[in-house]
Amino acid sequence: MRLENTAVVAHAKDDLRVEVLPEPTPSNAEAVIEIAYGGICGSDLHYWTHGAAGESILIDPLVLGHEVVGTVLTAAADGTGPAAGTRVAVHPNTPHAVEGIRSPEGRPNLAPASTYLGSAARHPHTDGAFARRVALPARMLRALPDNLSLRDAALVEPASVAWHAVSRAGEVAGKTVLVIGTGPIGALAVAVLKRAGAAHITAVDMHEKPLEIARELGAHATLHATDTEAISAVQADIVIESSGNWRGLASAVRGATRGGRVVMVGLLPSGEQPALISLAIVRELELMGSFRFNDEIDEVIAALADGSLVIAPAITHEYPVAEAAEAFAVALDSATSGKVLLAF
Known part of the structure; x- marks a missing residue:
């Protein structure tokens, strides 16, 4: 007997619900997963x-989630995409151009009107x-x-974000690297970085669990985030800033x-933020943004499959979808959790 189509839906601030959706009705170019x-x-x-993620504000109820894996139940009617029975990861971005707004070719993550699964x-x-x-x-x-197990593949999307950030750093082999903030990304x-051959990686966080x-x-x-003297002494060739503050x-x-x-991959709040710009100038630092990813997802899947990229330790908890409220509460506590998975 087929289980109900249970989903996790955000209705407003502090209003997260587990509810049953109608069965999906795919277009010709869509598959049912x-x-x-x-x-x-x-x-x-x-x-x-x-009730918002940055400047993306909830107006209507929103089915959450963009880091997903599963199996094709019904292939797209137009013949594109994988066949029924294929296990798949999902690239959640849909790029859209806007007339009069320039964005570089070959970098669809920068298209000005892109949509992303689970986004308001x-x-x-x-x-x-x-x-x-x-x-x-x-x-x-x-x-x-x-x-490649579906459980490990559940990290393909966030690993692609991390892969894109590291690629923005350029050649990392043999380099000294500092990673600020060791939440999942x-x-x-x-x-x-380890797979890419970094010579020495120092990780910084406020809590022991993420450092572990x-x-x-x-x-x-590893260093505690309050040990600013030790952090300054690292003198890293490359820094990945993923704390988002x-x-x-x-x-x-x-x-x-x-x-x-x-490389700044942690998304700071919108608006003006304090920054040590004078120090960046006199040291001639290169400050680079990193936003989502492009085709790196294919490289991540290949690296997971050949064993050269090991990411399973990032998963710390797994909950059935019926216990989504508890899962979200655990994920919110960065002192005790890494990546928290929902099992559907």
């Missing part, structure tokens, strides 16, 4: 705790995929190798060597 796992992301938490950036909102069965565009689907950046995960994923040393960015600037590069 039976979702196996979904990873809870910071944006999902923000919609729950604030536009209205109508773009529902996510935290549901047992969803209809998704076939172009979003990436077939998974047989030797920072921890996965450590794993990607960072060590499991390849960090050679101005104090973390200050630590990134202090911890970079002269002429170093700081």
Whole structure:
């Protein structure tokens, strides 16, 4: 007997519900996917705790979730995409151009009017995929190798964000690297850096649990975020700033060597933020943004399949979808959790 199409829906600030959706009705270019796992992301938490993620404000109820994997139940009617029975990861971005607004070719993550699964950036909102069965565009689907478990593949999307951030840093082999903030993205950046041959990786966080995960994923040393003197002494060639707050960015600037590069992947709140710009100038630091990802998802899947990228230690908890409220509460506590998965 088929289970009800249970989903996780944010209705407003502090109003997260587990409810039953109608069965999906795919268009010709969409496949129906039976979702196996979904990873809870910071944006999902923000919609729950604030009713908004940055400047994306909830107006209507929103099905959350963009870090999902599953199996194709019904292939797209137009013949595109994987066949029924194929296990897949999902690339949740849909790029859209806007006349008169320039964006570079080959970098669809920078298209000015992109939509993302589980996002209230536009209205109508773009529902996510935290549901047992969803209809998704076939172009979003990436077939998974047989030797890659769906549980590990649940991290493909956030690992792609980390991979993109590391790629923005340029050549990392043999370099000294500092990672500020080892929540799921920072921890996965450590794993990607290890695979890329970084000579020494120092991870920084406020809490011991994320630092423990960072060590499991390849960090050679860890520091508490309040130890600013030790952070400044690292003198890293490359810094990955993934804390998403101005104090973390200050630590990134202090911890970079002269002429170093700081990649900012942690999304700070909108509006003006304090920053050590004068120090960045006199050290000739390169400050680089990193936003989502492009085709790196294919490289991540290949690296997971061949065993060169190890990310499983980043998963700390798994809950059935019926216990989504508890799962979200655990994910919100960065002192005790890494990546929290929902099992559908």
